[in-house]
Amino acid sequence: MSVSTPLRYVFVALAVLISLHYLLSFTNETYGSATSLDNIKQQFTGAETNINLPGNTAGGSPLSHNGAANPSHDDVASIPPSHDSAGDILPPHDDAARPPYNTPVPEDYYTGAHPSPVGRKANAVFVMLARNGDLENAVASIKQMEDRFNKKFKYPYVFLNEQPFSEQFKARITTITDSPVEFGLIPHDHWFQPDWIDETRASAARAEMQKNNVIYGGSLPYRNMCRYNSGFFYRHELLKPFKYYWRIEPDVKFFCDLDDPFLIMEDQNKMYGFTISLPEYPATIPTLWNTVREFVVANPDLVSPDNAMDFLSDDGGETYNRCHFWSNFEIANLDLWRGESYSKFFDFLDEKGGFYYERWGDAPVHSIGAALFARKDQIHFFGDIGYRHEPFQHCPQGEAHKKGKCWCDPEQNFDREWYSCLNKYDALFTKS
Template sequence: MRYVVLALGILISLHFILSLTHESYGRVTGMDTIKTKLSGKGSNVPPYKVAVPDKYYVKENATTPELVNAAIVMLARNGDISGVMTSIKQFEDRFNKKFHYPYVLLNEVPFNDDFKRRVTEVTDSKVEFGLIPREHWYQPDWVDEEKASKARKAMADAKVIYGGSLPYRNMCRFNSGFFYRHELLKPYKYYWRVEPDVKFFCDLDYDPFRIMEDGNKLYAFTISLYEYEATIPTLWGAVKEFVAKYPELLAEDNAMAFISDDSGQTYNRCHFWSNFEIASLDLWRGEAYSKFFEFLDEKGGFYYERWGDAPVHSIGAALFAKKDQIHFFSDIGYRHEPFQHCPQGNAHKKGKCWCDEKDNFDYEWYSCLNRYDKMFT
């Protein structure tokens, strides 16, 4: 859903600068060595620095390879049609016209006929349009509206980005705990989240879903950064309560080091920017994350504060997946205003990327990619 535009993106950048501390393809089967490389096991370098084996690449004019059980997911409104068309057309041209993965588009109101017509004309893939159940979208009745409205006003007065927006909070809660429960997504195991008005810079001639499945990956990203602290003042306290109550649900060799610099005592505010994510739906459907979301939801922080799905997903992935099950797709060029990941070096050339290599967020001082790297070194 197009909730970020350039003007607001500039505000986000300013908020980050003010609030952050300066801290420092044919299917390949039966190939254990390749799976070891994709999983990152037995290596002291981040998994993304191991090149994708050539056999994963689809040759020009090759027949459509066998697909993984996956879908492309987009949350959008009828008024987002221009941005939706921009994103899907680029996504098709860079990747999906070679693979034909299905699309699932979701909206809290029915999509109109013009929206459906325009989307289905730009792709040969199957497209399904879903209506979000009311109970999954709107603020629940048990939320104290007087308390919530006071919090919205206080954040708006403090000029917190989307601080006064109730629809934004509905969206964050839906993406955190409900999108993967939608009837249209029940048949699928993996998803790729795409939003209106994003850019894909590079040709992608292999299937990231195949990397996820063969490498036993559960979550993947392209951009990571610090969360705006004013939106989540009590989130980490709730996380610590949950961990103390359910320590058995944490994965062994998890990615706690990505989100905390002191073994979980405090949150360093690092998160994966969830407007792009390729992930296993089973990660969210599992017992650990299900209990985690329900625990957080009962706290009311999606409405009494402004908890975003990005930190909630990121903390969930860091706690309930092994660190080598979280993957950085370094060769997928991507922009969501105001930040972008532009592949570097040979990956830029191989992908015929049209972004400027110098305009790359990876190791800006408010990026968290260095913390991801440190987990493997």
């Protein structure tokens, strides 16, 4: 019996969709993380080990049947959204328990009690880690940043590379900005795999991950980058004069005109800012949470009393829900990483070798560090910054979209996808 023409088209469409899914899964780590079967399974079953951590606000027992700590698809999707006057999505709680980003910055913030942004700047810098081969994508990102924000403020840029930047790279970048630009060489010991790593063990781990199609699982340079971003970039000589930084990646998009987010960080004593959050790919961090627990149990005095543990864990620290801030965008206070707590934390992680024996990423490491060593109210969601790093984007909503003259489609917004972790951030401030 032959297949009818309409049914044949259905099969063709399904084949195309499945092919696109697998292409993204194998070429984009975060898409693969969010859509992997392991990820979906763990959303229903939970996983990892059982122990309480000090400094959290939740109880130590699992929150759902069969020890499952993570919410199901229905749990996340059933959160009834509402909106404030700025169009931001709000959980169904009273005004006193709203997430901080739902309190709009006063209109006279820059023109009333405070000087104008032209006359007042934070001690801040843009940072991009790039190679000479990233030139075209780097130019595209910086040009958007200049057009949407920095041509008004002229914050400086620092570009970092493990090899010297070419004259062509320097010329193209300095052509598109009037701001100060510096190009730095990463010290050899900060970038390359340290000698004390057992290369036989590390290469076996890479081969196994590559065999299992783990994104960047076979890549040593990717591991070098993750370790560098986790514990070394902020030590570079060119960053020592600055207090705040905004990390920019090649080939990202900025959709909206902005006022000065650095001043928000400074005036409101924020330590870490993000736009997108989602679960980490589980195959890359099998022992990370055990290592975190080991550190915290040995150093409870380093953990902030009013921390954001509940963003990381649904059962008071027994297990890791794998939520992390997508660190390809981050605005942060460098003192967070330079401080005693994070410095000891990173050194402890580094000594375990998980950056090479597994594939620990800087996103979960930074996220866990920020959540444990800053107060929860010092972590800020920049709802007014339109941003895209393939394949996800945050697009401001309502009045924020109009005020920023955003060119993104507000319907294309990752915030309330069921595998977004923004609801867990919101819950930090809306729990009774």
